[in-house]
Amino acid sequence: MKMRKIIGTLAFAAIGILTLNSCKNEPTDKSEEFAINETVQPEFVEMPTETAATGYSIGDEATDFKLKDVNGKMVSLSDYGDAKGYIVIFTCNTCPFAVASEQRIVDLDKEFKPKGYPVIAINPNNPEVQPDDTYELMQAKAKEAGFTFPYLYDENQTVYAKYGATKTPHVYLLQKDNGKNIVKYIGAIDDNVRNGAEVKDRFLANAVNELLAGKEVSVKETKAIGCSVKQ
Amino acid sequence: MNLETSEVAMKNLQNNDESFISKKVVSLNFEQLQKKYFQKNNDSIYVINFWATWCKPCIKELPAFEKIASEYADKRVKILLVSLDFPDKIDSQVIPFINKNNIKSEVVLLDDADANSWIPKVSTQWSGAIPATIIYKNDARKFYEQSFTFEELETELKTFIKK
Known part of the structure; x- marks a missing residue:
């Protein structure tokens, strides 16, 4: 009797979650607003930082993923057996800040891949909302900008949400620790x-060098x- | 037809000296912005919106801010649009955008590259994504990292009008 009640509750919760997901994935402007509105911030002064965002905080274990690269191959963090960690960057094709950062991202990969911290770039945008971010245009971008790292398509838009990326570019530095990928730094590439x-x-x-x-x-x-x- | 006529009328208007003034967009660093606009203590309600011409959801919500400005002008509500366009785009992007869309609210450009130092001063809640908006009246202040419809913005505004 009790068990049935629990199952019923779980099923209800599952329906709730599915509804939420289907709303988020709907490529309409309305759904974009809906999703953004979920993060409405209450009082400026009174609210502590930790309740502000979902997604990872420093010290959390980051999930692995399996996403399609611009060359068609599926890429996971676990593919990099020798890596000491990863520079995961959520970025996109045309955001002026992303474009301004392209060369710096390429340079970071050149600098830190040989030292065990490769760049893994992920495009979190839904191309039905942002037509500049289709898979084909990602392929063109990777070629034109000379990306030396995977540029992955977050097709089901699940990875950015788990990480808590809200914008592009948005960086997560992970360090391998006993088979886990631990978040060590979140934020910007630099101060300009x-x-x-x-x-x-x-x-x-600086953060990578410290690690x-x-x-x-x-x-x-x-x-x-x-x-x-x-x- | 009406729309076209009004556009022509607007263009004519813009050629006047008077409207030429509104075409200027002042660049400020964060300290200047803060001093000039973030610390008013005069019972007016200030709505400060961070946007950019390349930011789609920002552009989409601007009409809501414009409508608030016109409908609540007599309620001491003031709108400031803080553009985060790159400074070299003032003449090529920002001013043409303001003219084309007949933006009447005050627009300034925040020219301060070290965002890591000033974003937390706007709000510790701000991840840095735009659009973002602050509403304040004297010491009461709220921050929003979201898009607004007119109705949503009006609802928030009313919580300040009561105060």
Whole structure:
């Protein structure tokens, strides 16, 4: 009797979750608004940071995934047996901040892949809402911008949500620890998204270098302006 | 037809010296922006929206802010649109956009590259995604990282009008 009640409750909850997902995946403008409205922020002063966002915090274990690269191959973090960790960057084709960061992302991959921290880029946008982010245009972007790293299509729009990425570009630095991928840094590539030549503080590179030196990351979270993820 | 006529009328209007003034978009760094617009203590309600010409959901919600500005002008409600377009796009993107869409609200451009230092000063809740909006009246302040419809914005505004 009790069991049946529990199952009933679970089924109800499952229907609720499915409804929510189907709304989010609907490629209409309305659904985009609906999804964004879920993150309505109450009082400015009173609300502590930890309740603000869903997704990962520093120290959380990040999930692996299996997503399609622009060359058609499926890519998972676990494919990189020798990696010490990963620079996971949510980015897209045309957001001006993403475009301004392209060369820096390529440079980061060149700098840190040989040291055990490859870049894995993921496009979280729904191409039905953001027509500039179709798989075909991703292929063109990867070629034109000379991407040396996987550029993955978050086709079911599940990975960005699990990570809690709200915008592009949005970086998650992961470190392997006993087979788990632990989040060590979240935020911006550096302190000047607009102009790589005027960067003073390379937040992400500093964090990777600290991990490589066996130190704790000193600046664990940073903020940058970005384009909201188009759901 | 009506629309076309009004567009022509608007263009004519823009050629006047008076409307030329509104075509100017001032660039400010965050400190200047904060001093000038974030600390008013005069019983007016300030609605400050962060947007950019390339940000689709931002563009979509601008008419709601414009409508609030016109319908609540006598209720001491003031709208400020803070553009996060790149500074070199003021003449090529921002001003043409303002003219084309007949944006009447005050527009400034925030030219401050080190977003990590100023985003938390706007709100510790802000991830940095736009659109984002602040509404404040004296010491009461709310932050929203979301898109608004006119009705939603009006509902929020009314919570301030009561205060």
